[in-house]
Amino acid sequence: MTLPSTALEELERRREKARAMGGPAKLAKRKAAGQLNAEERLGLLVDEGTFRESGLLGESGVFESDRGKTPRDGKIVGFGKVDGRDCGVVVNDFTVKGSSTSATNSKKMGHVRRTAIECGMPFIHIGESTGARMPDTMGSKGMGSLLGNDPHQFRRTRDNPWAAAALDTAFGSSAWMCCCADFAVMRKGSIMAVSSPKLVSIAIGEKVDLEALGGWRLHAETTGLIDRVVDTDAEAMDAIKRFLSYMPSHNGELPPVAEVTPGSGEGQDRILGLLPEKRTQVYDIRKILEVIVDQGSMFELKPRFGKSAVVALARLGGKVVGLVANNPAASGGALTVDAIRKILDFTVMCDSFNIPMVRFMDTPGFVVGLEAERRGAPGFIMNFMNATSLVTVPTITVLVRKAYGRAYVAMGGGRNNDELIAWPTAEISFMDPAASTQIVHGVSPGQPGWDEAFAHISQDSEVWDMASMYSVQNVVQPQETRDHLIGMLDVYRRRRSGGIGQHLMRTWPTSF
Numbered sequence: 001m002t003l004p005s006t007a008l009e010e011l012e013r014r015r016e017k018a019r020a021m022g023g024p025a026k027l028a029k030r031k032a033a034g035q036l037n038a039e040e041r042l043g044l045l046v047d048e049g050t051f052r053e054s055g056l057l058g059e060s061g062v063f064e065s066d067r068g069k070t071p072r073d074g075k076i077v078g079f080g081k082v083d084g085r086d087c088g089v090v091v092n093d094f095t096v097k098g099s100s101t102s103a104t105n106s107k108k109m110g111h112v113r114r115t116a117i118e119c120g121m122p123f124i125h126i127g128e129s130t131g132a133r134m135p136d137t138m139g140s141k142g143m144g145s146l147l148g149n150d151p152h153q154f155r156r157t158r159d160n161p162w163a164a165a166a167l168d169t170a171f172g173s174s175a176w177m178c179c180c181a182d183f184a185v186m187r188k189g190s191i192m193a194v195s196s197p198k199l200v201s202i203a204i205g206e207k208v209d210l211e212a213l214g215g216w217r218l219h220a221e222t223t224g225l226i227d228r229v230v231d232t233d234a235e236a237m238d239a240i241k242r243f244l245s246y247m248p249s250h251n252g253e254l255p256p257v258a259e260v261t262p263g264s265g266e267g268q269d270r271i272l273g274l275l276p277e278k279r280t281q282v283y284d285i286r287k288i289l290e291v292i293v294d295q296g297s298m299f300e301l302k303p304r305f306g307k308s309a310v311v312a313l314a315r316l317g318g319k320v321v322g323l324v325a326n327n328p329a330a331s332g333g334a335l336t337v338d339a340i341r342k343i344l345d346f347t348v349m350c351d352s353f354n355i356p357m358v359r360f361m362d363t364p365g366f367v368v369g370l371e372a373e374r375r376g377a378p379g380f381i382m383n384f385m386n387a388t389s390l391v392t393v394p395t396i397t398v399l400v401r402k403a404y405g406r407a408y409v410a411m412g413g414g415r416n417n418d419e420l421i422a423w424p425t426a427e428i429s430f431m432d433p434a435a436s437t438q439i440v441h442g443v444s445p446g447q448p449g450w451d452e453a454f455a456h457i458s459q460d461s462e463v464w465d466m467a468s469m470y471s472v473q474n475v476v477q478p479q480e481t482r483d484h485l486i487g488m489l490d491v492y493r494r495r496r497s498g499g500i501g502q503h504l505m506r507t508w509p510t511s512f
Helices: 005-019 024-032 038-045 103-119 139-146 173-180 197-204 210-214 216-223 233-245 270-274 285-292 337-352 370-374 377-390 405-410 433-441 450-458 464-468 478-495
Strands: 052-054 075-082 085-092 123-130 162-171 183-187 191-193 228-230 299-301 309-316 319-326 357-363 395-404 419-422 427-429
Touching (some): 038 075, 038 085, 038 123, 038 233, 052 103, 075 233, 085 103, 103 123, 123 173, 162 173, 173 183, 183 216, 183 233, 191 210, 210 216, 228 233, 270 478, 285 309, 285 319, 309 337, 309 478, 319 337, 319 478, 337 357, 337 377, 370 377, 395 405, 419 478
Parallel strands (some): 085 123, 123 162, 162 191, 183 228, 319 357, 357 395, 395 419, 395 427
Antiparallel strands (some): 075 085, 309 319
């Protein structure tokens, strides 16, 4: 049987029209403004020749007047390889009704997300949109056709890793996907918010500044909803690719192993020059971490948020690890609410995707005071404690210097890890000896009797007593840390079903 030539010609005509997106005029306008279109972004993300589109002929079906005017219904969706690995992909096409969300394109996006979950592949959402499509969504018919028809639309059980980008105007679904994702990147100059400035202005009765509403500084430094900030669309795609290079395709497998980069492990003695001799002198823990891990492998998340803590993906001996560290360069390493939130989010992700964790502890404790209490510090501290106790992937904690009070436990002290090791510089106590001296003896630094009182309080803070009672499994020289971590993580991977965790936190919220 031969198909009628008219049917074949009609298919090609419809395909060509769909691939034209919003038409030459709108595409030319974007190009003149220096903005990439959806096809160009897709080309930067997926390996050449691997993308298989789903729903090419989809279009809006609410109003007859929209027929033939909404190619792809503003969303390019399908499956392609990213650095050789299958991924589900959604790229918003702003030239078609601002890539607003409708009944048809919701089905398209939902299909790709579900397939990615069921088939065990990462899901990527490249967002630029105006939000829900009006007037399609207005009235009972609009609500009935669009909202609530997919009960799993925003359900995250971390079966597979999600990555998202906020580019240019990222309202509605583009913002939702960044908040649901394990990794979110935002390009400078973009705006990410629940609704457009116009709608917000109407709601509150005053003009709203775009940057104040949802600029990159807000989300990188205040809300913590963005993990990385970049300058270009190409850098955004590269950031997503790099993030996924540390992740397994799904939670039933280990992260990919890479070749150990040349130079890794060399010059470990440099740590001794980076760690100050004086206990109260600050330093940047990131410089030490970069010496310990494989060269060039450290990929920090949320670097502008909760700065007294550092979280990063990296490799040790070619194998992926998650790093959590206090950073004395910010607030002396004291844990703020934002730092706790950052560590919590990262801990949940690592445990959900079988990434062993290495913690580096140097903290005087939690930040206290009126502002901390107003922000709910006690609740976040208890969430922190809960998450630490629920981790099921291999974990090793390194006591670098200060390890005081409840923060010692939250950061993996005691038996909240597979192994607790310490550097000779470690000091452990219920409270900073300086503060304890003032409370117990009633004297302040510089007053008569301070030196004697401080020496008395401090004398039992060194690590040797803990080591003698085997509350610390090993005391190692800083320059020995890399080799020790690589060897012992292999031991604990064997003990834990080959390194696959139990994923007890797989439903923990991605944004809180």
